Amino acid sequence: MKNQKRFLFVLTSHDQLGETGEKTGFHFDEMAQPYYILQDHGFVVDIASIKGGEPPAAPMKEQPESVVRFRNDKEAMKKLKGSKKIDAVDIKHYEGIYLPGGHGAMWDFPESEGLQKVVEEAWARGDIVAAVCHGPAGLVNARDEEGEPIVKDRCVNCFTNAEEEEVKKEKIVPFLLESRLRELGGLFVSEQPFQGILVQEGTLIMGQNPKSSGLVANAILRALGVSPYNVEEQELQRKGA
DSSP, X not given: OTTOOEEEEEEOOOOBOTTSOOBOOBOHHHHHHHHHHHHTTTOEEEEEESSOBSOOBOOOSSOOHHHHHHHTOHHHHHXXXXXXXXXXXXXXXXXXXXXXXXXXHHHHTTTOHHHHHHHHXXXXXXXXXXXXXXXXXXXXXXXXXXXXXXXXXXXXXXXOHHHHHHTTOTTTSSSOHHHHHHXXXXXXXXXXXXXXXXXXXXXXXXXXXXXXXXXXXXXXXXXXXXXXXXXXXXXXXXXXX
């Protein structure tokens, strides 16, 4: 359909967990679940990454249903394997940007001038800027038109310091994301570790961890004037229940 609205997802291209020798990358479910929530409501979702091409997926112990669906979806996998390089993206073609997490984002999201440019342009246009878990690492260097951090004096959220400590990566990541958002003037709102939460102020939409991904996606829909199913209803409808 020609007039379908488009939304941009941006993934990390970083695959090394510091100096540990372990692999990391983007969190597949944090990408796949919102991908289908938006697509199933009529949006075209395009995928970009910092370097372009196929971004690395973080190792997963389990394969959630959204990930299984994505891996079996030829069109979706084609988009993933041929992701657009963020430097070549024109954000004017999109209703907004969504940054899924995965620990890889902690390394290359803050350093990407291309991502910073796209986020700042989306923000200046009044478009949606959404992120979940470690995805807000892509916002730490983004500034508004007056040169202030876009998170300053706004309610924000991300993977918390307590969660980082529980997964024993607080000394591996280059910085603690919660602490950085607070330093930038963000008004940090959080839930207990590994509980889902949506934090939204205007077009800034954020979630704390993988359990928050569906909440963030539904909030994106609402911000675009679309009445979403909740996550459970969306899954039932897709199954034909």
